[in-house]
Amino acid sequence: MSEAHFESAERQADAARLGMWAFLVSEVFLFAGLFTLYGAYRAAWPEAFAEGVRHGAKMLGSLNTVILITSSFAVASSLRALQEDRPRVALRWLLGTLALALGFLAVKAVEYHGHVHEGILPGGHGHHFATLSAPAGQAAFFTLYYVMTGLHALHVVAGAAVLAWLAWRLHTGALDARRAHVLSNGALYWHLVDCVWIVLWPLFYLTGGQA
Amino acid sequence: MKRRDVGAFVALLTLTGLSLGASYVPLGAWGMAVALGFAAIKVSVVAVVFMHLARSPRAEALFALGAVVVVAILVLLAAADVMTRT
């Protein structure tokens, strides 16, 4: 029993897309609890959270925002090309997306390395917190920072793996215009990774004013 | 139709720039609202244009909207408790 049980190819594509959307919703809820904690703890320590944001790597975070937005455009263009039956063009866009994904992770690694070097580790560990008179707020901020951006980075890794697999299938010709919904689902996942980052960016890099 | 994607891309970059710029303006308590406002617009652009939500079956748009609503319920009801404790 293979996918032959669908009435038609369109139905199969519909089911696959709807299933992917439902999965994306569950992914959003993986982050939802963390947003709740962020909101509650920011309300408890507004000044420490603002200080934490000011301490963050604003430029690296903003660079990553541009990288992910560009990658979203690239994967959308790849899908467009495949739907227009130009698989070689689709492959080029997809490889571009993949390169941007790896670029994002590289920037992220530099950023984490910088924090570790400054003595900022999750859970209020590290020498940075020893210098503070009341470290609780910043400790909470940076724990959430590591958990939320770390979970997001894991999604980037997973997304990049999916993109690489799709690129391989495009390369071998196993993925063609008739099965474009497979690429469409991969693209949907990648867009979600982008959307999550679009929300994380202000929370951890921009809102350092007096909140 | 490709122009649509390019338009969305340019809009996203512009919004990113504006959002970054706004973060240098001392907006006080409004800073968070402004930053999240930009984020909401950007997520909408990605969802509607890149993820084709506008042209999707109704169910998909309903799921996406429903998810946002329920996340908001979780965050707001939990916040309502935390912020009204005495």
Place this chain on the structure above:
Amino acid sequence: MSGRTPDAKAADTGLKAWLTTRDHKRIGIMFLVATTAAMALGGVFALLLRLELLMPGETIVDPMTYNRLFTLHGVTMVWLFMIPVIPSGFGNYLLPIMIGARDVAFPRLNLASFYIYLVGAAITLAGMYFGAADTGWTFYVPYSTTSAAALVPVLLGVFTLGWSSVLTGINFIATVHTMRTEGLGWMRMPLFVWTVYGTSIIQVLVTPVLGMALMLIGFDRLLDWGIFDPARGGDPVLYQHLFWFYSHPAVYIMILPAMGVISDVVCAFARKNPFSYEAIVWSTMGITFVGLLTWGHHMFTAGMSTFGAGAFGILSMLVAIFSAIKVFTWVGTLYKGSIALDTPLLYVLAFLFLFIFGGMTGVAVATTSLDVHWHDTYFVVAHFHFIMVGGTISAFLAALHYWLPKLSGRRYPERLGRLGAAGVFVGFNLTFVPQFLLGNRGMPRRYFDYPPAMHTLNAISTVGSWVLGASMLFIASYLLRSLLRGEPAGDNPWGAAGFEWRTSSPPPVHNWTGEPPFERGAYDYTEGSPALEGARDE
């Protein structure tokens, strides 16, 4: 339509064929076997707990073992049995048939969710047994971050089980949306399908929140991140928010499909259309949504704000409106029906009685001022067991008896069935009614001891648990016997109009030999209904 095509079992009955099957019927049966085994295990733990409480003081176990036992009981019953049993078990078997499909939308994913369940169950059980988990099924911080027990494997196990639940939910959502047969509109779907659909939505929305909350406890235990640690300014009540944002809707994951079973069974045995199909559908979706807004009522006395408690109290009471609509429609369906008092309907009647009892006490504990007295007492224990055991297990037994002929092509002995139902009803009330009284007198839950003044009621409750346990054993024995040697049932032994009865019992591999005959509705008992073609032997 009941041609002699090779049916699901005749195709290939080897072990390997079962373990690698993508047939939703076989996956459903495997889920039923696994979850029923989990129920038996959880039941043994319950009997041990009650045995300890037979007498004041230490009876059979020491206090720490008692803590481990109630953790084992809660975790096993909630995550290994109650959450998956009706959706993943009966839902898997019946949902595609009820919408005229040949399988679920993603059969391979379906099999994957079964294996994820097995792996999660194995990790959870082994983790609790070897790790001496003693936190109860709720894993409340700060105890769960400081307890000497090894908790991380259990947390990982429950996290894994959650993904099985999410994947099944995704699969069913896509199936209901895209696999309905030609002409089967939303408002013609069987009510059981509606409830499984609502359940699937809840599973997809809330399960990941629990997963993440449990992971945070894991980080805290392994890496000392202290995200909920009050000593570092953290807020343990936030953990409770996240936990109950999942675990309260989880109650609806358990009870909604049970309500679907009741709706379908009540129509089949009153031989009528439902009193109001639309009201049942909209109350199902109402519970699905409002159920997401009520989680805070578990935390009235946990340090939540007065404002929060008031808001959650009122929101919680809204659920009672939708539940009451359902109860009225079931009773309305029975009214002037042509009632056949067979075993499945007996369980429905038990369900109605126990669910009303459980639901009304639910409104009582949602009242914040009353809850201050009842919180964490046996009153609450009795309340949720009335919903979980009286509701879900009654519906599970109704479903088991109603659909056994569908699954196996064989009948169970009706007289023994009625006897078993009576035993369950008596045993259940004997066990849990005294617990309401004990709770009202202030006996706290999760204690292994109590003052001698509370001995009589505790002893009655323990004797009740024996009646309940013996009845379940009795039911299991005659059902197993029927599976092997029961009378052949024919395709439609109940003369029911439901879509699932319009194919052979058990159905062929692809469910239908031709186009599914869905012209007449699933509750159509008027002249010319497919139900009237079925042989009704009583």
